Amino acid sequence: MAEISFEEINKVYPNGFQAIHNLSLDIADKEFLVLVGPSGCGKSTALRMIAGLEEITSGKLRIGDRVVNDVEPKQRDIAMVFQNYALYPHMTVEQNIGFSLRLSKVPKAEIKDRVAEAARILELTEQLDKRPNQLSGGQRQRVAMGRAIVREPSAFLMDEPLSNLDAKLRVQMRAEIARLQHDLEVTTVYVTHDQVEAMTMGDRVAVLKDGYLQQVDTPQNLYDRPENVFVAAFIGSPSMNLFEGRIDGSAVWIGDHQIGLPHVVFDRRPGLQDYDGLSVIVGVRPEDLEDAALVPDAEATVSSTVNLVEALGSEIIVHFNLSAAPVDAGDPDAVEEISADANAVGRFDPRSRAAVDQPIDIAVEVASLHFFDMETRLSIWD
Amino acid sequence: MKAAKSRHRATTRIATSHNKAAMLLASRYLLLCIFAAFFLFPIVFMVVSSLKPDDQLLRDTSSLRAFIPYGDISLDNYKGVFDRVPAGRFILNSIAISSLTVGLGLIVNSMAGFALSRVRFRGQKVLLSLIIATLILPLEAIAIPLLMVVTELPAISVGDGLEITRGWLNTYHVQILPFVANALSIFLFAQYFGSIPKELDEAALIDGASWFQIYRKVAIPLSGPAFATVAILTFLPIWNGYLWPLLVVQQEDIRPVMLGVAYFFQLNVAWGEIMAYLTLITIPVLLMFLAFQRAFIESVASSGVKG
Numbered sequence: 285m286a287e288i289s290f291e292e293i294n295k296v297y298p299n300g301f302q303a304i305h306n307l308s309l310d311i312a313d314k315e316f317l318v319l320v321g322p323s324g325c326g327k328s329t330a331l332r333m334i335a336g337l338e339e340i341t342s343g344k345l346r347i348g349d350r351v352v353n354d355v356e357p358k359q360r361d362i363a364m365v366f367q368n369y370a371l372y373p374h375m376t377v378e379q380n381i382g383f384s385l386r387l388s389k390v391p392k393a394e395i396k397d398r399v400a401e402a403a404r405i406l407e408l409t410e411q412l413d414k415r416p417n418q419l420s421g422g423q424r425q426r427v428a429m430g431r432a433i434v435r436e437p438s439a440f441l442m443d444e445p446l447s448n449l450d451a452k453l454r455v456q457m458r459a460e461i462a463r464l465q466h467d468l469e470v471t472t473v474y475v476t477h478d479q480v481e482a483m484t485m486g487d488r489v490a491v492l493k494d495g496y497l498q499q500v501d502t503p504q505n506l507y508d509r510p511e512n513v514f515v516a517a518f519i520g521s522p523s524m525n526l527f528e529g530r531i532d533g534s535a536v537w538i539g540d541h542q543i544g545l546p547h548v549v550f551d552r553r554p555g556l557q558d559y560d561g562l563s564v565i566v567g568v569r570p571e572d573l574e575d576a577a578l579v580p581d582a583e584a585t586v587s588s589t590v591n592l593v594e595a596l597g598s599e600i601i602v603h604f605n606l607s608a609a610p611v612d613a614g615d616p617d618a619v620e621e622i623s624a625d626a627n628a629v630g631r632f633d634p635r636s637r638a639a640v641d642q643p644i645d646i647a648v649e650v651a652s653l654h655f656f657d658m659e660t661r662l663s664i665w666d
Numbered sequence: 667m668k669a670a671k672s673r674h675r676a677t678t679r680i681a682t683s684h685n686k687a688a689m690l691l692a693s694r695y696l697l698l699c700i701f702a703a704f705f706l707f708p709i710v711f712m713v714v715s716s717l718k719p720d721d722q723l724l725r726d727t728s729s730l731r732a733f734i735p736y737g738d739i740s741l742d743n744y745k746g747v748f749d750r751v752p753a754g755r756f757i758l759n760s761i762a763i764s765s766l767t768v769g770l771g772l773i774v775n776s777m778a779g780f781a782l783s784r785v786r787f788r789g790q791k792v793l794l795s796l797i798i799a800t801l802i803l804p805l806e807a808i809a810i811p812l813l814m815v816v817t818e819l820p821a822i823s824v825g826d827g828l829e830i831t832r833g834w835l836n837t838y839h840v841q842i843l844p845f846v847a848n849a850l851s852i853f854l855f856a857q858y859f860g861s862i863p864k865e866l867d868e869a870a871l872i873d874g875a876s877w878f879q880i881y882r883k884v885a886i887p888l889s890g891p892a893f894a895t896v897a898i899l900t901f902l903p904i905w906n907g908y909l910w911p912l913l914v915v916q917q918e919d920i921r922p923v924m925l926g927v928a929y930f931f932q933l934n935v936a937w938g939e940i941m942a943y944l945t946l947i948t949i950p951v952l953l954m955f956l957a958f959q960r961a962f963i964e965s966v967a968s969s970g971v972k973g
């Protein structure tokens with residue numbers, strides 16, 4: 285069992301590219317920490333440094349109470365699950381799972397027992413004699429897990445282990461991995477670019493962007509109290525709507541729309557008072573918007589025209605255009621979610637009558653608005 | 667009625683398309699047969715001629731009868747071969763020399779190829795290019811310098827106690843060691859190992875494998891095709907080697923098979939016996955091919971690297 289800690293770690297690749305900037309992060313014993321961020325942000329690099337597959341340019345990495353910067357992967361007592369599983373094609377499932385035990389000269393009988401136990405936990409007992417190319421994607425994924433758990437390591441490292449599975453299997457394996465980690469109580473660092481996986485699996489989630497750590501917190505805190513525009517937009521689906529706005533006394537202007545701000549807003553964010561007359565970034569989550577027709581006592585409404593309606597049964601996603609300047613959060617994935625000529629998205633109750641090209645009044649949950657500094661892009665709190 | 671008719675028409679259509687496919691298949695086989703015959707004729711000629719007395723053999727070469735075993739068929743030529751040449755000894759020598767060269771070569775060159783495909787070091791690309799560059803030098807170009815080198819190399823001989831002598835001439839190892847390290851083999855291995863996903867290395871590293879264990883337990887089992895290819899490619903030139911043994915071997919009892927061919931051109935040329943000898947020394951090569959061809963196909967089919 286072990287905690288893992290990054291101490292001001294930098295990673296510069298031989299070609300001069302700096303993939304990780306000054307990363308400090310403590311992962312507690314038995315914790316399930318998810319590293320999340322858009323493609324190319326340095327998640328795999330960070331994970332591979334823990335594994336010992338990537339050299340650390342500067343800073344200290346500890347596993348347990350050992351500084352492991354110069355320790356060989358095999359001496360780090362960690363197990364890793366790769367995105368494409370990296371199963372040995374010429375070995376049976378049994379041999380794949382038992383490979384590390386054979387290398388460390390564990391007695392044959394014990395190997396057999398431990399492999400059988402791992403296979404039982406992962407429901408692979410029937411598959412033990414098969415080769416990887418005779419298995420389904422989900423089974424291969426399990427073998428990769430089996431290879432990790434059979435060693436009883438002090439930490440699991442997983443690099444997008446579910447990204448090669450179809451959506452349904454992904455949901456199932458998501459739950460299984462979380463349960464397994466909970467049962468085995470092994471410190472786990474889990475890399476994904478899928479924020480749903482991050483939110484559902486992690487005890488805590490670390491958000492990375494361009495090699496910089498943005499925020500580490502519990503999933504709920506990341507959602508409720510994002511520290512900056514990027515985290516605000518990255519966590520939550522569809523993404524938070526972000527617009528340029530201006531504080532005007534006890535109201536905020538978003539483009540042409542004026543929204544009055546009740547006391548609670550200033551109570552929660554005392555710092556906002558200093559922004560009177562200044563520009564800010566205003567964020568509102570799609571779930572904090574609703575068809576005004578369904579909210580008789582709405583505190584604030586804005587008017588627009590519907591661009592697109594996506595009915596999902598339990599809710600409908602409505603795209604519309606606010607006459608206000610949208611703000612780019614810097615999340616490359618966010619752009620695709622929104623239709624071409626809309627700049628805002630709402631998650632409405634399915635009873636909403638919103639229809640394409642029809643005018644609509646939208647109720648805004650004012651207390652849940654987010655405010656960010658225009659320059660620093662940090663949340664405005666105190 | 668109408669339905670039956672259209673059904674009938676449908677079956678004939680299927681039948682004709684069936685015929686077409688069969689025709690296509692037949693013509694393809696015909697083409698393959700022609701190719702096969704093209705390559706087989708010289709071998710058939712060799713084997714058939716080895717059974718005929720010289721005068722009939724020479725008469726038959728002017729017609730297709732050269733390929734037909736008829737007339738005065740006997741194994742006399744084979745008896746003659748053994749009177750002229752210590753053929754058994756030569757074949758054993760060649761088998762020993764070739765298989766040792768191939769065997770050692772597979773080990774040495776696959777290790778070199780593995781290192782070149784895995785270990786990143788300064789000048790690694792240059793080194794590989796240099797190794798590849800040596801491919802353009804034929805043996806004829808380096809034979810004399812090489813000869814001068816091997817005549818100077820020290821050797822330990824077991825006479826009355828151990829003594830160090832100079833020169834490797836007239837030994838088995840002079841026919842083996844210069845050809846163990848082979849640029850083409852290193853290149854082929856480096857290429858093949860390079861195509862094994864690096865995640866497998868990393869998974870093995872984390873599983874606790876050393877680089878040698880990765881080579882031994884992951885890279886080798888996945889590289890059957892490369893080993894079969896290299897074995898075939900390196901076996902042939904050694905088996906067929908003539909110039910080098912001619913330069914370095916005078917002693918008869920360590921000569922390889924190709925030097926034996928020359929025996930038949932001294933005094934009177936005995937064509938039938940030459941054919942018999944050639945038949946004898948071709949058989950091990952064919953066996954070698956058959957053995958590795960099977961290994962080759964099996965390893966391709968079972969590796970499933972795609973996983």
Ligand SMILES: Nc1ncnc2c1ncn2[C@@H]1O[C@H](COP(=O)(O)OP(=O)(O)OP(=O)(O)O)[C@@H](O)[C@H]1O
Pocket residue numbers: 297298299301303321322323324325326327328329330477
């Ligand atoms: N060997 C390398 N040499 C130079 N740059 C590299 C190397 N490996 C990765 N990078 C760069 O470092 C950055 C981070 O890469 P990394 O693989 O950690 O991203 P990631 O967050 O895992 O992305 P993804 O979600 O696509 O897997 C990328 O911009 C990548 O181009």
Ligand SMILES: [Mg+2]
Pocket residue numbers: 327328329443
């Ligand atoms: Mg990655």
